[in-house]
Amino acid sequence: MSEFNRVLVTAALPYANGPIHIGHLAGCYVPADIYVRFLRAQNKDVKFIGGSDEHGVPITIRAMKEGVSPQQIVDRYHEQIKHSFEQMGISFDIYSRTSSPVHHETAAAFFKKLYDDGLFEEKESEQYYDEKTNTFLADRYIVGTCPVCGNGNAFGDQCEKCGSSLSPEQLIDPRSALSDAIPVKKKTKHWYFPLQNYEAFLKKWILEGHTEWKNNVFGQCKSWLDSGLQSRAMTRDSNWGIKVPLPDAEGKVLYVWFDAPIGYISATKELTENWADYWCKEDTKLVHFIGKDNIVFHCIIFPAMLKAHGNFVLPDNVPANEFLNIEGDKVSTSRNWAVWVHEYIKDFPGCEDVLRYVLCANAPENKDNDFTWKDFQDRNNNELASIFGNFVNRTFVLMHKLCGGKVPKLHTGVLDEKDKSIIADIEAAKAKVQTALENYRFRDALYEAIDLSRKGNKYMQEKEPWIVAKKLVEDPEAQKSIDNCLHLCLQLTANLAILINPFLPATAKKMLHMMKVVDKMLDWDNAGKINLLSVGYSLRAPEILFRKIEDAEIEAQIQKLKAGSQQKPEAPAKEAEAKVESAEAVSALKPEIVFDDFAKIDLRSGTILSAEKVEKADKLLKLQVDLGFEKRTIVSGIAQHFDADTIAGKRVIVVANLAPRKMRGIESNGMILMAEDAEGKLIFVNGEEGAVNGSKVS
Known part of the structure; x- marks a missing residue:
C-alpha cells in the first residue's frame, strides 16, 4: 500500500425506502468500517464515504403503498438509517444523501459532460405505459403471475417468492401496480451509454490488471465481458429523480444507477474542498x-462512466460479499423475514460489538452464509465471553490480587519457555492480522485476533499464578514467576485492544479505560510490543466486557422473526394519517384475535410497593406489587428503563392470571403492561388514580 498517498473507501448507498437489516451490515458496511479503522490506526490519509440512495423505483413504490410523497419517505428513512449506522459504530466521515443540491448539480454536470462530448446514443423505443395514470412503467411497476412458481404478485423484474429473474413480457396477466390497468406499449426517447465501446478497455483493466480481485467479483465481471456488452439506457421516464439537463427531456430523469455512484463524488465534495485529491490524483x-x-454497476458501468468522463481514478478493488441468509431462508423485506438493525439495538442495548463480531466471524465473504440466533448466542457466550472476555477479566483480577493492582516487573533473567513462547505469539499476531486485512480477509483477521486471547488463556492456565502464590511463604522467589506471567498477560491484553479495535471499537474503548491509557495506544505501530503498559502503573478494576446471552432472549428473537413473517403486507396509508405518523416505523400488529381470546385475560389495577435489581441480569427488576387482595412478586424486564429506587408507588396494570414462570430462580406471578414512547423508552400503562388495587380493568 506504500504507493498510495491517500485512500478513498466507499460503501454502497442503501435505498432510503425502509430500515437496514443485518444482511446490509454483513454485506458491506461492517467490512468497510473494519478496513477504514485499520487504515486510521496506521495514520493513513483515508476518507470513508456513505449516503442514502433516494431516487429510483423502490422509493416511489414505498411512497405509493403508504399514500405519501417520495420526499416524505426518504426524509424518514434517511434519518433512521443514518442513526442505525451511528449506533453500530459505522464511522463514516460523511453520510450524505442523493437528494442534496450538491449531488443534483454534480450528477447533472457529469451527464452533460458526456452528452456534450457526443458519447450518448439517442434512441426511441417502446416501453410499457399505464393509460389510466399516464405513466411509463418501470419493470417494478408491473405485477402479474410468475410463470415459474405461480405467485400472483411477482414483479416485472423478479419474483420475490421463488427468486426468478423475470421481464414484464414473461408475466402472466400483467397489470400496472399503479392502477391495475393492463399496460400497453408506447414509444419514448432515451439516452443510452454505449458500454460496448469500453469493452476492450474493461477487459484489459480487469481481466489482465486485476486478477487479484475476489473470485466472485472477477468471475462475474469475466462472464459479463465474455457475453459482450450492449448500450444501456441512462435515463428514465419519471418525475422523481435528477432531471435530465437537456431542453427536450421533459418528464425524464437520470437512471438511478447512473446517478447513485456519482453520489460518492458529490459526498466527497460536501466533505472537503480538496475532494479532487481523492478522485483525480x-x-x-x-x-x-x-x-x-x-x-456489475461498480466494476463495469461506473468505471466505464469514469473512463468516458476522464480525469477520475478507477477502483483499485471491489471486495464484494455474497448474501447473508437468516435461519436458513433468504432475507425478504416484503415477507418481513429480516433482523432489523434498529430493533436489534433496542433489544440488545450495549451489545453492538457482539453483532459486529458475529457478522464478521460468519461473513459471507466467498459464498452465501447463514445467520442463526443460536449461533449468535454461542459465539457471544463461548467465544467473546468465555475466551476473550474471560482472559481479560482473569488477568485484571489476578493482577489486583497478586500484584497490588499495579503492572508487575518483567524479570528477564528467569523467563521460561512458556514465557518466551507467549512473547513470540504477541509479536507474530500483528503481521497475521495485518496481512489478512490488507487482503480483505476479515474473517481470518478476526480469528487471529481472538486466537491470541485463546493463547493467553492457555498460557495463564499452564503458569497457574494462583497456585504459585501459595508457595510464596516457603519460596519468595516464586513471586518472579507470578510477576512475569501477569506482566505478559497485561501486555497481551494491551495488544488485544489494538488488534480488536477495527472489529470491536466499543470494546477496545472499555479496555483502554480499564488500563487507564489514551486512544493513542491504539495506533497500529504499537501492536506486537510488550512494553505498552509501564511497570508500577496502577490499573482500574476489571469490567465485564461481554455479558452472557440467555436462552429466553434467543427464543424471543426466533419467535419475533416467525411472527413478523406471518403478518399481512401493510395497507397503503392515507395522506392525512401519514402526516401525523411518527418518523419511526410503527411496529406491526400481532395476528388477529377474537373476543373470546381477549376475555381470558384478567387485567387488574395495582401499585408497586418496592423494586430491586435481579443479580446477574441487566434487564430484570424484582417487583412487589399490591393487588389489593394479595401482594405479588413479579419479575419485569424494565431495568434498563427505570431505576429500582424511583418506581415505588407507581400505579400499574397487571396481567393477573398469567401462569407463574421462574426467571433467574425467582417465581414471577404476573406481567406489568408497558408501552413505548416516541424514542422507544418504556413507560407504564397507568391505572386511574382513583382505582382500587385489585379492581378489574375492562
Whole structure:
C-alpha cells in the first residue's frame, strides 16, 4: 500500500425506502468500517464515504403503498438509517444523501459532460405505459403471475417468492401496480451509454490488471465481458429523480444507477474542498465495498462512466460479499423475514460489538452464509465471553490480587519457555492480522485476533499464578514467576485492544479505560510490543466486557422473526394519517384475535410497593406489587428503563392470571403492561388514580 498517498473507501448507498437489516451490515458496511479503522490506526490519509440512495423505483413504490410523497419517505428513512449506522459504530466521515443540491448539480454536470462530448446514443423505443395514470412503467411497476412458481404478485423484474429473474413480457396477466390497468406499449426517447465501446478497455483493466480481485467479483465481471456488452439506457421516464439537463427531456430523469455512484463524488465534495485529491490524483487508492448484486454497476458501468468522463481514478478493488441468509431462508423485506438493525439495538442495548463480531466471524465473504440466533448466542457466550472476555477479566483480577493492582516487573533473567513462547505469539499476531486485512480477509483477521486471547488463556492456565502464590511463604522467589506471567498477560491484553479495535471499537474503548491509557495506544505501530503498559502503573478494576446471552432472549428473537413473517403486507396509508405518523416505523400488529381470546385475560389495577435489581441480569427488576387482595412478586424486564429506587408507588396494570414462570430462580406471578414512547423508552400503562388495587380493568 506504500504507493498510495491517500485512500478513498466507499460503501454502497442503501435505498432510503425502509430500515437496514443485518444482511446490509454483513454485506458491506461492517467490512468497510473494519478496513477504514485499520487504515486510521496506521495514520493513513483515508476518507470513508456513505449516503442514502433516494431516487429510483423502490422509493416511489414505498411512497405509493403508504399514500405519501417520495420526499416524505426518504426524509424518514434517511434519518433512521443514518442513526442505525451511528449506533453500530459505522464511522463514516460523511453520510450524505442523493437528494442534496450538491449531488443534483454534480450528477447533472457529469451527464452533460458526456452528452456534450457526443458519447450518448439517442434512441426511441417502446416501453410499457399505464393509460389510466399516464405513466411509463418501470419493470417494478408491473405485477402479474410468475410463470415459474405461480405467485400472483411477482414483479416485472423478479419474483420475490421463488427468486426468478423475470421481464414484464414473461408475466402472466400483467397489470400496472399503479392502477391495475393492463399496460400497453408506447414509444419514448432515451439516452443510452454505449458500454460496448469500453469493452476492450474493461477487459484489459480487469481481466489482465486485476486478477487479484475476489473470485466472485472477477468471475462475474469475466462472464459479463465474455457475453459482450450492449448500450444501456441512462435515463428514465419519471418525475422523481435528477432531471435530465437537456431542453427536450421533459418528464425524464437520470437512471438511478447512473446517478447513485456519482453520489460518492458529490459526498466527497460536501466533505472537503480538496475532494479532487481523492478522485483525480493517481496516487489515490479507491475501494468500493458492496454486495454481490451491485458488482456489475461498480466494476463495469461506473468505471466505464469514469473512463468516458476522464480525469477520475478507477477502483483499485471491489471486495464484494455474497448474501447473508437468516435461519436458513433468504432475507425478504416484503415477507418481513429480516433482523432489523434498529430493533436489534433496542433489544440488545450495549451489545453492538457482539453483532459486529458475529457478522464478521460468519461473513459471507466467498459464498452465501447463514445467520442463526443460536449461533449468535454461542459465539457471544463461548467465544467473546468465555475466551476473550474471560482472559481479560482473569488477568485484571489476578493482577489486583497478586500484584497490588499495579503492572508487575518483567524479570528477564528467569523467563521460561512458556514465557518466551507467549512473547513470540504477541509479536507474530500483528503481521497475521495485518496481512489478512490488507487482503480483505476479515474473517481470518478476526480469528487471529481472538486466537491470541485463546493463547493467553492457555498460557495463564499452564503458569497457574494462583497456585504459585501459595508457595510464596516457603519460596519468595516464586513471586518472579507470578510477576512475569501477569506482566505478559497485561501486555497481551494491551495488544488485544489494538488488534480488536477495527472489529470491536466499543470494546477496545472499555479496555483502554480499564488500563487507564489514551486512544493513542491504539495506533497500529504499537501492536506486537510488550512494553505498552509501564511497570508500577496502577490499573482500574476489571469490567465485564461481554455479558452472557440467555436462552429466553434467543427464543424471543426466533419467535419475533416467525411472527413478523406471518403478518399481512401493510395497507397503503392515507395522506392525512401519514402526516401525523411518527418518523419511526410503527411496529406491526400481532395476528388477529377474537373476543373470546381477549376475555381470558384478567387485567387488574395495582401499585408497586418496592423494586430491586435481579443479580446477574441487566434487564430484570424484582417487583412487589399490591393487588389489593394479595401482594405479588413479579419479575419485569424494565431495568434498563427505570431505576429500582424511583418506581415505588407507581400505579400499574397487571396481567393477573398469567401462569407463574421462574426467571433467574425467582417465581414471577404476573406481567406489568408497558408501552413505548416516541424514542422507544418504556413507560407504564397507568391505572386511574382513583382505582382500587385489585379492581378489574375492562
